[in-house]
Structures are given as structure tokens and as C-alpha cells.
Amino acid sequence: MSTSYMRARVPYTYEEYRFFPDDGRRYELIDGELYLSPEPTPFHQTVSRRLQHALMLLLEDKGLAYIFNAPCDIIINEQSVVQPDLAIVRIDRKAIVSKRGIEGPPDIAVEILSPSNRSNDERVKLAAYARFGIPEYWIVDPELGWVDQHTLTAAGYGPARRFDRAATLISPTFAEIAIVLEPVFQPL
Numbered sequence: 177m178s179t180s181y182m183r184a185r186v187p188y189t190y191e192e193y194r195f196f197p198d199d200g201r202r203y204e205l206i207d208g209e210l211y212l213s214p215e216p217t218p219f220h221q222t223v224s225r226r227l228q229h230a231l232m233l234l235l236e237d238k239g240l241a242y243i244f245n246a247p248c249d250i251i252i253n254e255q256s257v258v259q260p261d262l263a264i265v266r267i268d269r270k271a272i273v274s275k276r277g278i279e280g281p282p283d284i285a286v287e288i289l290s291p292s293n294r295s296n297d298e299r300v301k302l303a304a305y306a307r308f309g310i311p312e313y314w315i316v317d318p319e320l321g322w323v324d325q326h327t328l329t330a331a332g333y334g335p336a337r338r339f340d341r342a343a344t345l346i347s348p349t350f351a352e353i354a355i356v357l358e359p360v361f362q363p364l
Contacts, residue, residue, distance in 0.1 A: 186210075190254045202247055206304045208255040213293060216261075219364060220288050223318040224261045226360045227286065231264065234352050241266050241283065241350065242273065249277030250285070252308045258301070261316075262286035264350075281305075283349050284312040289319075306332040312349045321361040 187208020196203045202213040216224070228245050235241040244263045251257050263282040265273060272280040285305055287297040297315055305313045306328060313326040313333065321341035326333035327348055339345045341361045347353035 187255050190251060190257055193257050202259050204259055205255055205257045206300060211296065211300075214290075216288070216290060219318050220261075220290055222364060223316060223360060224286075224288050227288075227316070227355070228262055230355045230360070231262070231353070234354070235264065235350060238352065239267060240352060242270065244278065244282075250282060251277050251279045252281065256304065256308065258285075258304070260285040260301075261288045281308050281310040283310075284314065284347070285310050286314045286316060288316040302326065302333060312347060318361065321357070323357065 188205050188210050189208070190205070193203065193205055200215070204211045204213070224245065228243055231241075231243045236243050242265045244265070246259045246261050248263065249257050249259060250263055257277075260282075262284075263278060263286070264284040265278060265282050269280075269283070272278055287293075287301060289297055302313065302315075306326075309328065311328045313328075315324045315326070315336075316322075317324075323339045323345055324336035325339065325345070325347070326336050328334075339357060341357050343357055345353065345355040345357055
């Protein structure tokens with residue numbers, strides 16, 4: 177996500193957010209502050225698609241979870257609406273999926289870094305996702321080929337566990353997740 181801010185009016189609410197223009201850009205609210213993102217790069221989208229495909233095979237096709245890709249609103253409260261690159265919701269929590277979006281924290285949120293969004297994903301969203309109670313947060317660096325996995329504790333996210341391109345990504349939230357990362361980060 178971009179660290180570009182629009183500060184014409186703060187705090188924004190979900191009711192106002194619903195009427196932002198459908199102009200191809202991704203808008204998000206975190207604690208009433210508006211964040212705007214530029215279009216993702218082709219490699220960003222490729223890594224996202226590869227991760228989504230692996231997760232669908234491991235979780236969705238087996239009836240364990242739903243996998244959502246951006247843009248899909250995660251409505252945390254009336255002043256926080258985010259659109260992670262990928263979101264995973266356990267099948268037994270499907271009641272949080274509504275016509276508006278996902279109404280509550282997903283089980284896993286995944287953000288894929290772009291040069292313009294690094295600070296936002298590694299600082300702003302890291303703190304917000306912990307406050308929102310998202311049990312697991314993955315920050316993916318497509319250029320350097322790693323995934324930092326943050327797991328929620330009573331004190332917030334603990335130290336990240338890094339999986340590099342030579343590793344197999346596993347998850348404390350879903351024992352079924354075992355993703356060999358080398359093909360995910362294969363260049364175009």
C-alpha cells in the first residue's frame with residue numbers, strides 16, 4: 177500500500193468510504209485516516225496469484241477456509257476498512273462474510289510489498305492488524321523473496337519468523353499450509 181495520505185477530512189467513516197470514486201485505486205481506512213494505493217506491479221500480482229493458488233489448493237479446495245484477494249473490504253469497525261492483498265477466513269467463521277465484505281478480522285492477512293508501500297505495511301498495518309486482532313499477518317517481499325510471518329500474542333505481534341525463497345512456508349493457524357516458496361518467487 178502507498179504511504180500517500182489524503183487529509184481533506186479526518187476521521188473518515190465507512191459510510192463516507194462507500195462513496196469514494198470507483199477509479200481503479202485502492203482506498204483504505206485505518207482509524208479514520210485515508211490511505212491510497214497505486215496500481216500493483218505485474219510481479220506483485222504474479223506473487224499474489226501464486227500464493228492465492230497454493231492457498232486455494234491447500235485450504236479452500238479442501239473445505240477448510242475461504243481465500244479472498246484484493247480488492248475485498250475487511251470491515252473492522254466504522255473507521256477501519258482495509259484491503260489486504262490476500263485474506264483467509266476459516267470455514268467455521270464464514271458468518272463474518274457478508275454482502276459488504278468481511279466484517280471482522282480474517283484469520284490471516286497477507287500484504288505484498290511494493291516500493292511505495294513498504295513503510296505502510298511494515299509499520300502502520302502491522303500495528304493496526306495487531307490491534308484489530310488478526311491472528312496471523314504475512315508481509316511478503318517479492319523482490320528479495322521472503323515472507324515475514326507475524327503471530328499475534330497477548331502483547332501484540334511477536335518477532336517475525338522469516339521464510340526465504342528456499343524455505344517452505346508453514347502456519348501456526350493452519351497445519352495444512354506448507355507452501356514451497358521457490359516457485360512463488362520465480363521471476364517472470
